[in-house]
Amino acid sequence: MSANHLVLAGILIGSGLLVGCQDANLEALEAHLDALRYKPQGQIAALPQMPQYATADYDQSQRRSPFVAEHEDHVDPVDSAPLPDVDRLRQPLEAFELDSLTLVGTLTVGNTPSGLVAAPDGRVHRLFAGDYLGKDYGKVVDVEPRALALIETVRDPQGGWTERRQRLAMAPQESDGASRRQQ
Numbered sequence: 001m002s003a004n005h006l007v008l009a010g011i012l013i014g015s016g017l018l019v020g021c022q023d024a025n026l027e028a029l030e031a032h033l034d035a036l037r038y039k040p041q042g043q044i045a046a047l048p049q050m051p052q053y054a055t056a057d058y059d060q061s062q063r064r065s066p067f068v069a070e071h072e073d074h075v076d077p078v079d080s081a082p083l084p085d086v087d088r089l090r091q092p093l094e095a096f097e098l099d100s101l102t103l104v105g106t107l108t109v110g111n112t113p114s115g116l117v118a119a120p121d122g123r124v125h126r127l128f129a130g131d132y133l134g135k136d137y138g139k140v141v142d143v144e145p146r147a148l149a150l151i152e153t154v155r156d157p158q159g160g161w162t163e164r165r166q167r168l169a170m171a172p173q174e175s176d177g178a179s180r181r182q183q
Contacts, residue, residue: 083153083161084137084153091131091133092119092123093117093131093132093133094133094137096120096133097134098133098134098152100119101118101120102117103115103116103118103147103168103169103170104116104117105170114143117133117148117168127143128140128143129143133150133168134166136152136153136154138151138166139151139152146170147168148168149165149167150165150167150168152164
């Protein structure tokens with residue numbers, strides 16, 4: 001082959017390659033792809049039904065929010081119940097919670113009633129009106145035939161002291177003899 005033939009062959013091959021690079025009807029190809037995207041063929045599962053939610057009306061908007069602290073006037077501890085006497089000698093039953101004590105009986109000698117209270121350590125103590133028991137400064141104010149009435153002095157939410165009435169009662173005769181705490 002001569003040099004002219006080689007140049008001519010190169011020009012023909014080059015022009016053939018250039019013809020292959022021209023726009024090859026891309027719009028038809030894009031239209032076909034869009035048809036496939038928007039109209040897929042085959043089985044497509046239906047979407048599940050949206051659940052129906054019931055609406056509820058909140059009618060407590062006028063009440064105090066439980067998440068906001070109440071702004072009460074601070075009660076001075078001096079103005080509340082009498083302070084417990086912390087300087088007095090503590091009695092043995094003040095080492096126990098009231099719930100752990102059991103009234104096992106009452107006893108009247110002469111005209112003086114007393115209560116028999118069992119402690120968790122197994123000892124039985126005889127108490128009279130004015131004696132103390134429980135960790136909340138519980139003072140016996142009355143000995144009843146089947147119970148001890150007492151007043152406890154406890155802290156209130158404002159930091160002062162308040163009194164609350166309690167009873168340490170004997171269990172009913174048909175039970176195991178454990179005492180109950182009633183308010």
